[in-house]
Each structure stands twice: as structure tokens, then as C-alpha cells.
Amino acid sequence: GAGVSQSPSNKVTEKGKDVELRCDPISGHTALYWYRQSLGQGLEFLIYFQGNSAPDKSGLPSDRFSAERTGGSVSTLTIQRTQQEDSAVYLCASSPGLDTQYFGPGTRLTVL
Amino acid sequence: DQQVKQNSPSLSVQEGRISILNCDYTNSMFDYFLWYKKYPAEGPTFLISISSIKDKNEDGRFTVFLNKSAKHLSLHIVPSQPGDSAVYFCAAQSNFGNEKLTFGTGTRLTIIP
Numbered sequence: 434g435a436g437v438s439q440s441p442s443n444k445v446t447e448k449g450k451d452v453e454l455r456c457d458p459i460s461g462h463t464a465l466y467w468y469r470q471s472l473g474q475g476l477e478f479l480i481y482f483q484g485n486s487a488p489d490k491s492g493l494p495s496d497r498f499s500a501e502r503t504g505g506s507v508s509t510l511t512i513q514r515t516q517q518e519d520s521a522v523y524l525c526a527s528s529p530g531l532d533t534q535y536f537g538p539g540t541r542l543t544v545l
Numbered sequence: 546d547q548q549v550k551q552n553s554p555s556l557s558v559q560e561g562r563i564s565i566l567n568c569d570y571t572n573s574m575f576d577y578f579l580w581y582k583k584y585p586a587e588g589p590t591f592l593i594s595i596s597s598i599k600d601k602n603e604d605g606r607f608t609v610f611l612n613k614s615a616k617h618l619s620l621h622i623v624p625s626q627p628g629d630s631a632v633y634f635c636a637a638q639s640n641f642g643n644e645k646l647t648f649g650t651g652t653r654l655t656i657i658p
Binding site: 437466468473474475476477478481489492524526533534535536537538539 | 549551579581586587588589590591594634636644645646647648649650651
């Protein structure tokens with residue numbers, strides 16, 4: 434079946450602009466996670482959605498970052514007033530519950 | 546504060562030999578550990594995992610060892626194959642299932658034909 438998909442695959446933006454990154458999880462997966470990988474770093478947790486529960490936003494680095502998950506499926510990560518340090522690969526993962534997280538291919542964000 | 550550490554950024558191993566990738570953690574609340582493999586321009590893919598109640602888990606050429614007292618785990622690949630060349634990430638969870646993963650910084654493994 435289809436895996437986790439993310440769009441766009443690459444995004445180049447100017448400093449100060451807003452960007453939206455999209456994640457389509459595997460159908461039926463109740464949990465959805467966003468991570469990012471900055472150059473030379475490991476994957477860093479950003480936010481986690483589980484069903485209808487309030488999301489765990491503990492990993493968001495600043496209030497410029499927000500995410501929503503509509504209808505328990507598609508998720509959008511929004512970064513407002515982008516900064517150069519936001520440049521990274523943003524990865525989405527989904528999980529059916531008590532199981533492994535499955536990752537999408539990521540969106541490479543470059544802030545000029 | 547790096548709670549999961551992979552101290553070797555890179556490793557080169559001859560084809561057919563054993564590859565050993567190491568990982569250390571500091572948070573004693575972690576009770577589930579995973580290894581992910583990542584090729585360029587792709588997302589990480591799950592490789593193998595181990596619960597803290599075990600000290601070894603084997604799946605084909607891949608074996609993960611966990612030493613809880615030392616807060617250390619390792620991934621053994623034997624025999625190593627060229628297709629194993631990738632970046633390997635160690636990850637940990639504090640509650641199996643729907644909990645965030647804490648990742649190490651990765652080890653780039655290169656298998657030399």
C-alpha cells in the first residue's frame with residue numbers, strides 16, 4: 434500500500450516568508466509525528482498528534498512553528514517568518530498505534 | 546543535551562565482514578530502542594528494535610544487543626553487503642507505541658566491495 438507522502442519535496446524560500454509543509458500519513462494510522470533534521474544533526478522531534486487528543490507540542494522550537502491535523506488524517510506544518518536556521522529536512526512519520534513509526538521522504542527546506 | 550549518542554560519525558567495513566554500530570543513552574526512562582536506516586533523499590526506514598526486557602534481538606543478518614547497566618546498545622550486521630551502505634540512526638522511546646523518538650546523530654556506514 435501507499436506509504437507516508439510529503440509535499441513539496443523541496444522548498445526554497447526567502448527569509449521572513451511563511452511556508453506550509455504537508456504530510457499525508459498512511460491510511461488508518463492514528464498517530465502522526467513531525468521531526469526535522471538539520472545539517473549534521475540527528476532527527477529532532479517537533480510535534481505529535483494522536484487521534485483526537487491534544488497534540489504534544491513540546492518539541493516546537495519557537496512560536497513561529499505550528500501544525501494542525503485535519504480530520505485525523507492530513508497534517509500541515511506551518512513556519513511563519515522563516516529564518517535561515519529553519520533550513521532543514523522536515524520529516525513526517527505515522528504509526529497505527531502500538532507499532533513502529535513509518536517515515537515519509539521528507540521536505541528539504543532552504544531559507545535564503 | 547544529547548540523550549542518545551552515536552559517537553562514530555562514520556564507519557567503513559569490508560564486504561563480508563561484521564559491521565558494529567554503537568549507541569549510548571543517558572535517560573534511564575527509555576525502555577524501547579530502535580535502529581533506522583536512511584538512504585540519501587529518502588526517509589528513515591525501520592530496521593530492528595529491542596525492548597528493555599531483552600538483551601538481544603536477531604533478525605536475519607541484523608542483531609541488536611542491549612546492555613542496560615551500561616546504557617549501551619549496538620547493531621551487528623553480518624555479513625556486511627554493499628547495499629548496507631547508508632546512515633544508521635539509533636532511537637529510543639520511553640513508552641512503546643505512541644511516544645516520540647529521541648534520535649542519535651547517526652553513523653554513516655560504508656561497505657567496501
